[in-house]
Amino acid sequence: MVQESFEFVVYMIHACANKWNRLPSFVYRKLAESGCIQKFLVPNYEILQSLTSDVIIGDIEDYLKERNVTF
Template identity: 80%
Template sequence: MVQESFEFVVYMIHACATKWNRLPSFVYRKLAESGCIQKFLVPNYEILHTQSTDFVVSDIEEYLNVRKVAI
């Protein structure tokens, strides 16, 4: 993972944690276990980092919902 995508992933973990009222460590575990980081956020960094935070959080929620991952 390159520096820019790493920073983006960390930012999105904290954005999700804030929206979901969860600890960032909890959010990280859910995203890592579901493959969201390695299969969604990192590969799509070039597109996602140009979108609003709320839009990307919604995309993450949809990714987790499709995989039946409870947040």
């Protein structure tokens, strides 16, 4: 993972944690276990980084729902 995408992933973990009222460590665990980081955020970094945080969080929520990830 290159520096820019790493910083983006960290930012999105914290953005999701704030929106969902969860600890960043909890959000990281859920995103990592579901493959969201390696299969969605990192590969689509170039596209996602141009969107607003709210839109990306919505996309992450959709990704998690499709994989039946609950929290």
